[in-house]
Amino acid sequence: MSESLKLIEQLIVKGEDELIVEEMEKAIRAGIEVHDLLTTLNDGMLALSQQYDRREVGLPDLILAADAFKAAAELLKPLLDAKRGTDKALWKMVIGTVQYDIHNLGQDLVRTMMEVEGIECISLGSDVSADTFVKKVIELDANIIGLSALLTATMPQQKNVIDALTEAGIREKVVVMVGGAPVSQAWATKIGADGYAEDAIKAPKVLKQILLSKGWM
Amino acid sequence: MKKMTSKERFMRALRHQEPDRVPVFLMAMSIGAKEADVSMEEYTTNGEAQARAQLNILRRYKVDLLGGGCGVAYRAEAFGTKTLYYEGNKEPPVIIEPAAKQAEDWGKLKLDMKKPGISAYIQAMKIIRNEVGGEVPIAAEVVQPITFATHVAHLIYVMKLIKKDPALLHKGLSRIVELYNEYINTLIDEIKPDIFVFHCNRASSELLTKDQFSEFGIPYDIKTLEYLTARKVPIWIVNNGGYPYLEMMVENYPVDVVNWWDRGTSPMKLRDMKEKYGHKVCLAGGLNQTAELFDGKPEDVEASAKDAIEQAGRGGGFILSAGYEISTICPPENLAAISPAVEKYGKYPLASSVTAKP
Ligand code: B12
Numbered sequence A: 001m002s003e004s005l006k007l008i009e010q011l012i013v014k015g016e017d018e019l020i021v022e023e024m025e026k027a028i029r030a031g032i033e034v035h036d037l038l039t040t041l042n043d044g045m046l047a048l049s050q051q052y053d054r055r056e057v058g059l060p061d062l063i064l065a066a067d068a069f070k071a072a073a074e075l076l077k078p079l080l081d082a083k084r085g086t087d088k089a090l091w092k093m094v095i096g097t098v099q100y101d102i103h104n105l106g107q108d109l110v111r112t113m114m115e116v117e118g119i120e121c122i123s124l125g126s127d128v129s130a131d132t133f134v135k136k137v138i139e140l141d142a143n144i145i146g147l148s149a150l151l152t153a154t155m156p157q158q159k160n161v162i163d164a165l166t167e168a169g170i171r172e173k174v175v176v177m178v179g180g181a182p183v184s185q186a187w188a189t190k191i192g193a194d195g196y197a198e199d200a201i202k203a204p205k206v207l208k209q210i211l212l213s214k215g216w217m
Numbered sequence B: 001m002k003k004m005t006s007k008e009r010f011m012r013a014l015r016h017q018e019p020d021r022v023p024v025f026l027m028a029m030s031i032g033a034k035e036a037d038v039s040m041e042e043y044t045t046n047g048e049a050q051a052r053a054q055l056n057i058l059r060r061y062k063v064d065l066l067g068g069g070c071g072v073a074y075r076a077e078a079f080g081t082k083t084l085y086y087e088g089n090k091e092p093p094v095i096i097e098p099a100a101k102q103a104e105d106w107g108k109l110k111l112d113m114k115k116p117g118i119s120a121y122i123q124a125m126k127i128i129r130n131e132v133g134g135e136v137p138i139a140a141e142v143v144q145p146i147t148f149a150t151h152v153a154h155l156i157y158v159m160k161l162i163k164k165d166p167a168l169l170h171k172g173l174s175r176i177v178e179l180y181n182e183y184i185n186t187l188i189d190e191i192k193p194d195i196f197v198f199h200c201n202r203a204s205s206e207l208l209t210k211d212q213f214s215e216f217g218i219p220y221d222i223k224t225l226e227y228l229t230a231r232k233v234p235i236w237i238v239n240n241g242g243y244p245y246l247e248m249m250v251e252n253y254p255v256d257v258v259n260w261w262d263r264g265t266s267p268m269k270l271r272d273m274k275e276k277y278g279h280k281v282c283l284a285g286g287l288n289q290t291a292e293l294f295d296g297k298p299e300d301v302e303a304s305a306k307d308a309i310e311q312a313g314r315g316g317g318f319i320l321s322a323g324y325e326i327s328t329i330c331p332p333e334n335l336a337a338i339s340p341a342v343e344k345y346g347k348y349p350l351a352s353s354v355t356a357k358p
Helices: A004-013 A021-031 A033-051 A059-084 A104-117 A130-140 A152-167 A185-191 A204-215 B006-014 B030-035 B040-045 B047-061 B072-076 B103-106 B115-133 B145-152 B155-164 B166-191 B210-216 B219-230 B245-252 B269-276 B298-312 B334-335 B338-345
Strands: A093-095 A120-123 A144-148 A174-178 B081-082 B096-097 B140-141 B193-201 B236-241 B257-260 B282-287 B319-323
Touching: A004 A021, A004 A033, A004 A059, A004 B047, A004 B245, A021 A033, A021 A059, A033 A059, A033 A130, A059 A104, A059 B140, A093 A104, A093 A130, A104 A120, A104 A144, A104 A174, A130 A144, A130 A152, A144 A152, A144 B115, A152 A174, A152 A185, A174 A185, A174 A204, A185 B103, A204 B006, B006 B103, B006 B210, B006 B319, B030 B040, B030 B047, B040 B047, B047 B115, B047 B334, B072 B096, B096 B103, B103 B166, B115 B166, B140 B166, B145 B155, B145 B166, B155 B166, B166 B219, B193 B219, B210 B245, B219 B236, B219 B245, B236 B245, B245 B257, B245 B269, B257 B319, B269 B282, B269 B298, B282 B298, B298 B319, B298 B334, B298 B338, B334 B338
Parallel strands: A093 A120, A093 A144, A144 A174, B140 B193, B193 B236, B236 B257, B257 B282, B282 B319
Antiparallel strands: B081 B096
């Protein structure tokens, strides 16, 4: 790994949202591949999560790393957009954390990665009711919905949103993705979601597979 | 043994002496309102309604200690947050605007004990004391400064200050502790509580590392607790899930009762704590607010109570309680199973089957 990529990974771990922008700009100017930069950002986040799981760092460190990640990922957006051409406005996603659940860091990272991958993604924040999800999908004419749940107790709310979409007669028009620490592929299948991803980096990849398999892409 | 009043029973347990039976406490705030058919809005803004709700819990479930209030938002309001009291029978109040949003706000935090939530709380506690205070002990409450800071200001903002501007956070915490002098002394003068519950919700390794907690938690906790020891009010620490900081607190704080989610994620069970700290502190817990109380049957509650008394009842120094607040959807028949269970298994001297060391 080049010195520059190593440094960028460390800046994620340290949560340096200003320094990382400088380093990223240098790396982009030096012609480092976008793909390598993305992988590095992901590795940084992963390394920090592992430290967090071992209780070597706390929530303050996690929050700052997420900020650094978002700041760095924003810089890659225009590069990826340029690569993709101009037909990017096809997909619009609405994401949020389900009702009674106030954890919002995870869905915010997923939003960033979706945007990085060229999918317009609007966050409704946390504690979002099924009604609000449905209303926003209709109002914004979105075709993808992301539901985050961090509490075992709020996981059933993901199903409530899916039921509400069915009731509103728009279930078939939207792809439903679910996520959050207690959520699994088995749960996603059980409640009839279209997909599940375990982290923000995988989320857009999984989404693209779903779109392909539905013949929407 | 002669039947004691709740106060005698509670005080003996606190002093590690055997009472007539194991005392019971339930943090039953919003469920108290629900069961007395008092709307959440009324409960949090009208002292009489709040007192009625808690006295109803006393009569219904024969608890041995009464508290009041609900959540943190009404308390934070006295320190300058904008707090919303939902109309009618909805949720407890919530903070809609923090008091400290930027650097200069911290130094300007002020205390106003005339705000609706805190004055209703004080009024409620006075009514309770007048009605039953001779026989039933009363608990007042205060939230540990680092936890309170994440309510007076936004949680994410406070977490960032830990890394980005620790000096500012120290200033904010010092200001909270400064205001706590008047806050705590007013509550003591007005309510004359028999014990103070110290809520330590953010003292958790999920949020703060040991170093972070040592720097931003412990010193301010100790200063706050000094106000209480100066007035000779016993201290009940409740720490919902913060192992390993629980032990740091028991070792370093002037604590009389320790209450944690012993049936939850904590590896420290009642038995372990009794073994290690039973000579120093009175333990409270044994019932699981997220399991048998919540979706079990009365028999499960009885079994849990029996097991808890087996683990920690020996020699007094134990109060049967849940790990934290009881949810509003706990079935009343489960709560009603607690009192018969302590009558059956918790009478001192405990039956030898109950006290036999594992
Ligand atoms: C931070 C935190 C809080 C903060 C939240 C701050 C905020 N504004 O977000 C505060 C302190 C407020 C909090 C409160 C509570 N919390 Co909390 N909290 C956490 C903690 C420590 C970290 C969560 C986090 O932000 N992780 C970092 C982000 C980046 O990761 P993530 O959310 O998992 O998201 C990633 C993936 O899951 C995925 N993903 C997420 N959403 C989506 C959506 C889609 C569509 C897709 C595809 C992918 C995806 O991608 C993300 C990025 O890679 C976890 C512990 C843990 N190990 O998860 C507990 C945890 C989630 N909390 C828990 C609990 C119990 C609570 C409380 C009930 C009580 C308490 N202990 O304080 C309250 C609940 C309040 C409520 N009603 O919601 C439990 C949940 C247990 C359970 N399974 O039910 C946990 C697991 C802690 C524990 N071990 O007990 N909490």
